[in-house]
Amino acid sequence: MPSHTKHSSGSGKPKLWTPAFILIVGVAFCCFIVGQGLNSGTSVYINRLGGTATYAGLLAAVFSVAAAFARVLCGPIIDQKGRAIVMVIGSGLFAGGIIVPIFTNDTAAFVACRFFQGVGFSAVTTAAATAAADVLPFSRLGEGIGYYGLGQALAMSVGPALALLLVSTDPPENLFIGLAAMSIVMFVLALLCRYERNPQKLPDTSVYRMRCEAHDRGEDAEAEPEQRGLRRVFEPSALPGALPMIVLSPAFGFGIFFIGLYGTTLGIGNPGLFFSVSALSMIAVRLKSNAFMDRVAPFKVLAAAVACGIIAYLLLLAAGDVAALYYLAGIFYGACLGASMPICQSVAVKNTPAERWGAANALYLLATDVGVGIASIAWGAINDLFGFTTTICCVIACIALSLVVAWFSFPPDAKRKR
The missing domain is CATH 1.20.1250.20 (MFS general substrate transporter like domains)
Structure with a gap:
């Protein structure tokens, strides 16, 4: 654009x-x-x-x-x-x-x-x-x-x-x-x-x-043919931002549905504090977003977010009954969530014609919904069969895989230096 x-x-x-x-x-x-x-x-x-x-x-x-x-x-x-x-x-x-x-x-x-x-x-x-x-x-x-x-x-x-x-x-x-x-x-x-x-x-x-203003001056872009079928509902140009989120959002699904239960299982006194810590971390990341969101290549921002997510879940694996490690994981979890979601959404929107931003956001948010929804079923089943350690290892694999998906799906200008 x-x-x-x-x-x-x-x-x-x-x-x-x-x-x-x-x-x-x-x-x-x-x-x-x-x-x-x-x-x-x-x-x-x-x-x-x-x-x-x-x-x-x-x-x-x-x-x-x-x-x-x-x-x-x-x-x-x-x-x-x-x-x-x-x-x-x-x-x-x-x-x-x-x-x-x-x-x-x-x-x-x-x-x-x-x-x-x-x-x-x-x-x-x-x-x-x-x-x-x-x-x-x-x-x-x-x-x-x-x-x-x-x-x-x-x-x-x-x-x-x-x-x-x-x-x-x-x-x-x-x-x-x-x-x-x-x-x-x-x-x-x-x-x-x-x-x-x-x-x-x-x-x-x-x-x-x-x-x-462009419309008033008669400078509109040439009208595109009316979209039909799924193209009418969703904007395919938003897929570069939506595809990594399908793979990454199951990690957030585990956080929403199971991290509190995991903390209780470990014997953490106040497992709900994890979410307060992660929320504060997200807020800090987004308040500082002017330093990187539009100045650093989106792929690099996502790579940093993925690294934070992996660190968060490794800390959860290592926490045992040490509450400090459990809460420290919340800081990295919040940083991952706070940077990854807006950067993927901005890639989805910037890659899409402005007149199709509604369909683009619908596709991006649906990708997040699908990832979280699948996670609520898959992680529960895996945990019942194999326990939390195996489940968290699968979550870490999803986080790492999201960066691979982003490498192939992000447009070239989202991977270059700015």
Whole structure:
């Protein structure tokens, strides 16, 4: 996209923290807090009501399937109808799916609510990721996506902690009251994201404004034929960033589903502290992202992230009952997550025409969903058969393999010095 890199508003760096970008980061922050809170708190809520682990697992599967289903639909809708409308409708569905359980715990209603929660979560996160790319200056896209990801980083510690606090109170429905309040805030912020109607209010370096100005001058690129089949839903140009994430995200899946259990098995007093440490590490990496995201070749950034991931899991293998090593692993785990996800996403987006960024983000996020979803099944089975040591060795193999996949999938300019 050479036209994006030529546009400049003058000396110095183009502006990053615009009102539109702040709103979008706010939407993402609320969405991930609520989503992580639901994933952590629902099983405890079911347990408090006397439900079974099998039922809780079914509800988790419903959420995951709904989220994947929505990814398939959201990409082309975002590209054709706009980002804001998908964010608003998704926020409404998400909020509705959280409000209903306050008044009823009927099994069928609860399953339906988990479905709407998954659809809403997927719609908001896909649209918000695309909107963030819209309003960011192209020359600082990697850095901006890193900041956007702070919502995810904070959610990994704040969301579960908030949910577990709420669900432990009486009545346990306070879980949904608290998360519903935050989802309403998310809905209001989504309503305020109106940059598509007023692109002239964006900095002149933003990709969306440049596209609109080019359209007004009649300088649009030659129209491409209408996409059909899977090409309409997903953008193949995003595969260079999505393929490594399919292989790498199972390592994060192990972290989400099993690291806490592994810590408990080792006899670590407070295994949940791993996630707080990793969240702080992610935040630190993303706050420093301006030093490397758009200045260092993406492959080199990913290589450093992969090295951190391997170190993290080697430390977990060596931890035994030494809590310090277990928590130290969280620092490297957070650094891996904090650098790898935004760099792969920026490769996916930069390799894709701007008018197809919705489909590109849908493909990238689906790749992450698939990797995490497969991991939740595969790691459990391997662990039951062979134990945690074998499982962690398999996780390390996945992390290393992701770098090999990136070497073959990343475009040449993502592997060269900058």
